[in-house]
Amino acid sequence: MPTINRYVDISEVDKEAKKDYIDRHSPFIECGSEAKAGEKFPVTVRMGNEYSHPDDTDHFIKSISLYNGTTLLAEANFVSGTMGGQGQKNQAEVVFNVVASGPQMSLTALSYCTKHGLWECDPVEVNVA
Amino acid sequence: MPTINRYVDISEVDKEAKKDYIDRHSPFIECGSEAKAGEKFPVTVRMGNEYSHPDDTDHFIKSISLYNGTTLLAEANFVSGTMGGQGQKNQAEVVFNVVASGPQMSLTALSYCTKHGLWECDPVEVNVA
Amino acid sequence: MPTINRYVDISEVDKEAKKDYIDRHSPFIECGSEAKAGEKFPVTVRMGNEYSHPDDTDHFIKSISLYNGTTLLAEANFVSGTMGGQGQKNQAEVVFNVVASGPQMSLTALSYCTKHGLWECDPVEVNVA
Amino acid sequence: MPTINRYVDISEVDKEAKKDYIDRHSPFIECGSEAKAGEKFPVTVRMGNEYSHPDDTDHFIKSISLYNGTTLLAEANFVSGTMGGQGQKNQAEVVFNVVASGPQMSLTALSYCTKHGLWECDPVEVNVA
Numbered sequence: 406m407p408t409i410n411r412y413v414d415i416s417e418v419d420k421e422a423k424k425d426y427i428d429r430h431s432p433f434i435e436c437g438s439e440a441k442a443g444e445k446f447p448v449t450v451r452m453g454n455e456y457s458h459p460d461d462t463d464h465f466i467k468s469i470s471l472y473n474g475t476t477l478l479a480e481a482n483f484v485s486g487t488m489g490g491q492g493q494k495n496q497a498e499v500v501f502n503v504v505a506s507g508p509q510m511s512l513t514a515l516s517y518c519t520k521h522g523l524w525e526c527d528p529v530e531v532n533v534a
Numbered sequence: 535m536p537t538i539n540r541y542v543d544i545s546e547v548d549k550e551a552k553k554d555y556i557d558r559h560s561p562f563i564e565c566g567s568e569a570k571a572g573e574k575f576p577v578t579v580r581m582g583n584e585y586s587h588p589d590d591t592d593h594f595i596k597s598i599s600l601y602n603g604t605t606l607l608a609e610a611n612f613v614s615g616t617m618g619g620q621g622q623k624n625q626a627e628v629v630f631n632v633v634a635s636g637p638q639m640s641l642t643a644l645s646y647c648t649k650h651g652l653w654e655c656d657p658v659e660v661n662v663a
Numbered sequence: 664m665p666t667i668n669r670y671v672d673i674s675e676v677d678k679e680a681k682k683d684y685i686d687r688h689s690p691f692i693e694c695g696s697e698a699k700a701g702e703k704f705p706v707t708v709r710m711g712n713e714y715s716h717p718d719d720t721d722h723f724i725k726s727i728s729l730y731n732g733t734t735l736l737a738e739a740n741f742v743s744g745t746m747g748g749q750g751q752k753n754q755a756e757v758v759f760n761v762v763a764s765g766p767q768m769s770l771t772a773l774s775y776c777t778k779h780g781l782w783e784c785d786p787v788e789v790n791v792a
Numbered sequence: 793m794p795t796i797n798r799y800v801d802i803s804e805v806d807k808e809a810k811k812d813y814i815d816r817h818s819p820f821i822e823c824g825s826e827a828k829a830g831e832k833f834p835v836t837v838r839m840g841n842e843y844s845h846p847d848d849t850d851h852f853i854k855s856i857s858l859y860n861g862t863t864l865l866a867e868a869n870f871v872s873g874t875m876g877g878q879g880q881k882n883q884a885e886v887v888f889n890v891v892a893s894g895p896q897m898s899l900t901a902l903s904y905c906t907k908h909g910l911w912e913c914d915p916v917e918v919n920v921a
Contacts, residue, residue, distance in 0.1 A: 407601040407642060407654075409538070443876060445885065460891075462720035467606070467742065472536040475651035477596070478874045481886070482740070484725065484777060487865045489830060489891040498832065499868070500887035504847075504876040513536060519742060522604035525536075572747060574756065589762075591849035596871065607745045610757070611869070613854065613906060616736045618701060618762040627703065628739070629758035633718075633747040648871060665859045665900060665912075667796070725864070730794045733909035735854070771794060780862035783794075 409515070410524045415455075429456040429496075430521055432469055432514035434529045440505035442533050450481075450514045452497040460488035463519065466497040470515045478503050485519075505533040538644070539653045544584075558585040558625075559650055561598055561643035563658045569634035571662050579610075579643045581626040589617035592648065595626040599644045607632050614648075634662040667773070668782045673713075687714040687754075688779055690727055690772035692787045698763035700791050708739075708772045710755040718746035721777065724755040728773045736761050743777075763791040796902070797911045802842075816843040816883075817908055819856055819901035821916045827892035829920050837868075837901045839884040847875035850906065853884040857902045865890050865899075892920040 412431035415424040433454050440446040450469050452458055458466055462485045470480040481499040488495040503510075510531040516524050541560035544553040562583050569575040579598050581587055587595055591614045599609035610628040617624040626645075639660040645653050670689035673682040691709050698704040708727050710716055716724055720743045728738035739757040746753040761768075768789040774782050799818035802811040820838050827833040837856050839845055845853055849872045857867035868886040875882040890897075897918040903911050 407604045407606075407644065443880070445882065447887075463743075475536045476873075477536075477646060477648075477651075477871055479868055479870050479886070481866055481868045481888070483866050484864055485721070486863075486893075487888075487890050490893065493830070493891070495832065495891055498889040499866070500834075500889075501868070501874075502885040502887075503874050504880070504882055506873075506877065515536065517606060519606075522606075572751070574753065576758075592872070605744075606742055608739055608741050608757070610737055610739050610759070612737050613735055614850070615734075615764075616759075616761050619764065622701070622762070624703065624762055627760040628737070629705075629760075630739070630745075631756040631758075632745050633751070633753055635744075635748065665862045665864075665902070733794045735794075735904060735906075735909075773794070775864060777864075 407523055410522065412524070412526050425456045429453040429458040430516070430518055430524045432516040432524065432526045434512055434514050434526060436512070436529065436531065438531060440510065440531050440533045442505055444504065445502040446505045446531070447500050447502050448512060449498065449500045452516060457494035457496050458518070460485055460493050460495060461491050465519055466516060467519050468517045469497065469499055471501050471503070472513045472515065473510045505531065508533055536652055539651065541653070541655050554585045558582040558587040559645070559647055559653045561645040561653065561655045563641055563643050563655060565641070565658065565660065567660060569639065569660050569662045571634055573633065574631040575634045575660070576629050576631050577641060578627065578629045581645055586623035586625050587647070589614055589622050589624055590620050591615075594648055595645060596648050597646045598626065598628055600630050600632070601642045601644065602639045634660065636662055638662060665781055668780065670782070670784050683714045687711040687716040688774070688776055688782045690774040690782065690784045692770055692772050692784060694770070694787065694789060696789060698768065698789050698791045700763055702762065703760040704763045704789070705758050705760050706770060707756065707758045710774060715752035715754050716776070718743055718751050718753055719749050723777055724774060725777050726775045727755065727757055729759050729761070730771045730773065731768045763789065766791055794910055797909065799911070799913050812843045816840040816845040817903070817905055817911045819903045819911065819913045821899055821901050821913060823899070823916065823918065825918060827897065827918050827920045829892055831891065832889040833892045833918070834887050834889050835899060836885065836887045839903055844881035844883050845905070847872055847880050847882055848878055852906055853903060854906050855904045856884065856886055858888050858890075859900045859902065860897045892918065894920055896920060
């Protein structure tokens with residue numbers, strides 16, 4: 406409270422509307438599985454994998470935050486209109502470039518929809534060598 | 535993950551260091567129990583009730599967010615140095631003024647410490663008339 | 664570019680619509696003229712002095728930042744709906760509590776309206792003793 | 793006030809320290825010159841072109857904002873430690889993906905260094921077809 410919603414495997418969800426709801430609100434992390442210590446490592450976070458989210462003024466993706474374990478690395482804030490605007494749907498997306506440290510990073514993303522609150526994804530493990 | 539820590543009643547915690555740790559990282563909401571619909575309603579959020587938090591460059595309170603249920607109302611971001619700076623301790627504090635709506639608000643605050651991550655408080659119920 | 668608009672004395676502006684436009688977009692700083700070093704010093708920033716700003720989903724006050732000279736002290740982000748919502752007008756307001764340092768602070772506020780961009784106020788000088 | 797610093801062509805600057813100071817604090821926008829209406833258009837903003845900025849806890853790049861004319865599109869916030877941490881230097885970088893609209897975009901980036909304040913770059917014009 407605020408509840409944080411989590412992605413669940415939509416292939417196991419029956420209703421199309423529910424699949425759409427879950428997928429479009431979930432942040433997906435896309436990055437390599439190995440990072441070089443001290444070098445920039447691009448991490449893409451995209452909202453939705455198979456579905457897209459509205460970009461209406463009263464219903465849009467406001468933010469995406471990237472954590473390594475419990476540590477905030479970076480956050481992006483958006484305003485409505487950046488993803489096509491009223492009546493359009495799209496997948497909000499940001500690429501953060503983080504300089505990897507530690508033997509491992511455990512990346513998680515947290516996003517906020519102005520109508521449907523906070524959502525997070527499962528951690529993505531990255532080896533740092 | 536990121537884990538969100540929650541305040542626990544420190545009167546039931548034995549160790550002084552643990553009381554301090556929990557209290558100084560917890561946001562406390564201070565506001566009336568009744569709000570008038572359509573009127574500004576001040577909500578103070580203060581970090582720590584009995585203890586204070588460092589304001590060191592590598593260890594400070596970075597943000598405080600205020601939610602009504604699952605809806606973000608406002609967030610404050612701080613930089614180190616605003617609460618006294620290196621070697622000093624203080625209770626970060628912000629007053630948001632929200633125009634109350636609905637028959638009730640359920641306010642929660644979420645804060646972020648650059649060393650000890652996310653913390654939230656129990657919801658505070660406010661009747662709106 | 665982005666242009667930063669500045670408040671101008673509206674008593675010298677003829678047209679009512681222009682007075683309203685300038686006033687409702689300008690942040691006003693309200694604080695004491697003397698602060699005690701090392702003590703929390705409340706600084707209120709309010710949008711508009713005589714006029715109020717819409718809180719529509721496509722037109723609202725998104726943020727207020729507080730600077731001491733060129734140094735950011737704190738910033739507040741808002742979502743539409745916090746100030747009454749669609750069709751309502753109000754003066755967005757936040758109280759930051761900063762621990763004063765230096766012999767003097769020169770406070771400025773910078774705000775952002777989702778339709779009319781960045782606005783700043785003239786600096787307010789505060790003696791710190 | 794807060795002063796916004798602007799990039800100046802460092803090839804016309806004599807002193808090495810001054811070149812470094814200006815370059816490492818300036819946001820550089822990298823994107824195509826043509827965008828397709830309704831499609832995602834990646835815009836990279838990188839701090840520094842030839843020089844790198846420290847990532848010390850008391851001196852780091854805190855934020856990068858992207859504007860189209862006077863309209864904020866997106867902003868990224870960073871914490872120190874994301875670019876290598878204490879004693880390291882790097883070029884903070886973020887890729888925003890904006891869905892282009894209008895016949896033209898005039899993109900500007902605004903960045904904030906915790907020691908040296910606000911900096912902006914010259915606008916980059918993008919045709920939208």
